[in-house]
Amino acid sequence: MAAPKRDAVLAAAEDLAREAAVAIAEPGTVGEHVGFVMDEDRVGTHYFDCTALAYPGWRWAITFTRPPRGRTPLLSETHLVAGEEALLSPPWVPYAERLAPGDVGPGDITPKIDEDPLLVAGFEATGEEDVDQVGFFELGLGRPRVLSAEGRDAAAQRWYDGEHGPTAQTARKAPSPCSTCGYFVPMAGALRSVFGVCANEWSPSDGGVVSLDHGCGAHSEVDIERPDPEVIEPPVLDDNVLEIVES
Numbered sequence: 001m002a003a004p005k006r007d008a009v010l011a012a013a014e015d016l017a018r019e020a021a022v023a024i025a026e027p028g029t030v031g032e033h034v035g036f037v038m039d040e041d042r043v044g045t046h047y048f049d050c051t052a053l054a055y056p057g058w059r060w061a062i063t064f065t066r067p068p069r070g071r072t073p074l075l076s077e078t079h080l081v082a083g084e085e086a087l088l089s090p091p092w093v094p095y096a097e098r099l100a101p102g103d104v105g106p107g108d109i110t111p112k113i114d115e116d117p118l119l120v121a122g123f124e125a126t127g128e129e130d131v132d133q134v135g136f137f138e139l140g141l142g143r144p145r146v147l148s149a150e151g152r153d154a155a156a157q158r159w160y161d162g163e164h165g166p167t168a169q170t171a172r173k174a175p176s177p178c179s180t181c182g183y184f185v186p187m188a189g190a191l192r193s194v195f196g197v198c199a200n201e202w203s204p205s206d207g208g209v210v211s212l213d214h215g216c217g218a219h220s221e222v223d224i225e226r227p228d229p230e231v232i233e234p235p236v237l238d239d240n241v242l243e244i245v246e247s
Contacts, residue, residue, distance in 0.1 A: 003038070010044035010064045011036050013073040017046035017062035024078050026052060030060055042066050043076070050080060057086035118151030156191060159209050166213040170204060174215025175222045182220035184210070 014033055021030045031049030038044045043065045050058040061081045064073040082088055095111075104110060121144070147155070159165060171177075178184045183200035186192050187209070194212060198205040203218040 004041045004043075006038055007042055007044055007066070009066055009071055010038075010042070010073050013064050014046055016073060016075070017064065018048065020062045020075055020078055021048050021060040025050070025060060025080075029055075034059060039063065042068070055080065055086070057083045059083050116145075116151075118148055118154060119145040120148040121145055152190060156194060159195060160211055164198075164205050164208050164210040164214050166211055168214065170216045171214045174217060174219065176219045177213045177215045178210045178219075179212035180219070180221060181215075183218075184212075 014036070018030060018033070029050055029052040031051040034047045034049055036044060036046050043063065045061050045063040048060040048062070050060055052058075059081055061077075061079040062075070063077040063079075065076045066073050099110060161167065163170075165171065178196065178198065181200070183198060183203070184196045185199050186196040195209050196212065198208055198210050200206055200218050200220070203216050205214065205216060
């Protein structure tokens with residue numbers, strides 16, 4: 001579509017546009033005239049800098065129009081609009097997408113994700129007791145959905161890279177890995193070969209998932225270096241020495 005032709009009547013209405021901007025703006029916040037743009041035929045907008053400290057980069061937009069063969073500009077709209085370098089609020093992100101690990105507190109409920117790639121359909125009863133018994137214990141305990149392979153891999157990578165993996169500061173300074181600790185409880189299933197649960201109340205990882213190559217100073221088989229006991233020689237009494245005390 002062809003761009004609208006410049007309208008001399010509307011373009012010359014700069015003073016009227018400034019008066020309209022001053023009428024709606026806070027005192028002293030209408031700055032220099034920064035341009036005029038034709039929006040459509042016989043519709044054009046004058047722009048003025050907004051000098052308010054709270055709106056850097058914003059502009060006052062005053063739109064005029066005129067009827068065909070009319071020689072008087074008519075005020076149509078007045079706005080405060082963002083310029084190219086305006087300070088804007090961040091894009092709106094839905095609540096479900098703004099949640100981060102650790103945000104869920106007592107009483108909070110996260111939204112259900114019907115098409116979650118990290119989950120797959122769980123076990124469904126077949127009516128055969130032996131088959132259902134195996135499925136009940138091995139295929140997800142009768143839950144509607146269980147971890148998918150992608151979900152399991154994502155969890156494993158997150159745990160391994162986190163505070164209970166081998167790169168954590170605690171693990172780097174640990175004398176021995178969790179795999180040799182008596183308090184290490186191996187996990188069941190596919191994650192058993194890499195992870196377990198710490199059952200040592202003195203460990204910072206107590207009750208948490210730890211990797212086999214994680215570690216801490218509360219290892220069951222590691223002891224502190226005990227210094228040799230200090231030996232103090234008994235005092236020696238010399239009966240041949242006479243101490244004279246003047247009274």
